[in-house]
Every structure is written in structure tokens, then in C-alpha cells.
Amino acid sequence: MSYKVAIASTDGKVINQHFGKADRFHIVEISEEGSYQYIGTQNVVPGCNGGSHDTNAFDDILNSLKDVQVFLVSRIGEGAAAYLEQNDKIVYQAPYMIDQVLDKIIKDKIYLTDNWKPLKEDS
Secondary structure (H helix, E strand, C coil): CEEEEEEECCCCCECCCEHHHCCEEEEEEEECCCEEEEEEEEECCCCEECCEECHHHHHHHHHHCCCCCEEEECECCHHHHHHHHHCCCEEEECCCEHHHHHHHHHHCCHHHHCCCCCCCCCC
16 A cells, blocks of 8 residues: 655755645655655645635645645645645645655554555556
8 A cells, every 4th residue: 555645845855835835746655665755746826825725726736636645744724724634635744854754654654543545556
């Protein structure tokens, strides 16, 4: 089984973007066997506009990343976090080095303790 994670980062090294301001997400796939690999980068239209939320933009982000269940961001507002949760997504605020966060997820098997949904075999 494996899991896809979207990471809000400007440089692909540090989780340094607020969810609503992110214009791209780096996608990785984590395997239960203890590894991860970079899949690609998805450009999106940011979901926040000057402090207000645009749920249509959030929907566009979720549609662009439909096989992603987990988001790693530096920050996220309560409204956006609630919206993601209502759409069966998991979000972590983790403003750290991407490799360190992914290594911790694998080492601590966060995908099991937090009940992540694995990718379907045909994804």
C-alpha cells in the first residue's frame, strides 16, 4: 500500500507555504515499506485572496490533487483546515525540512496511527 502527500513548498526542500497562499504542491508517494519518492509538482491557483477564502479555488485545488489525502503545509487557517477535513483530507502544519518530516512519518508510521487511506491499486 502507498499514500500520496501534497507538500506546500516554494523550493521542494522546506515546507514553507501557507495552504491558502501556495501556488504549487510537490507530490510524493510514501510506501509502507519505508520509502518515498517524488512524483511531480502540481501548480494551482491559491485558495486565499487577501485573507478571504474562495471555496471554489479550494475545490479546484482538491480536484487537481484528487488522489492526495494528506497535505503538509507551514500554516493553515481554521476555515481552510475545516474545509479540508470536511472533504476527507488530513492536514499537518509542519514548517520543517521535507525530508525530515517524511522520514518521521515513515519511522513513526503516522499513516497507520492517523488512519490515512491508501491509494487504490488502479491509481
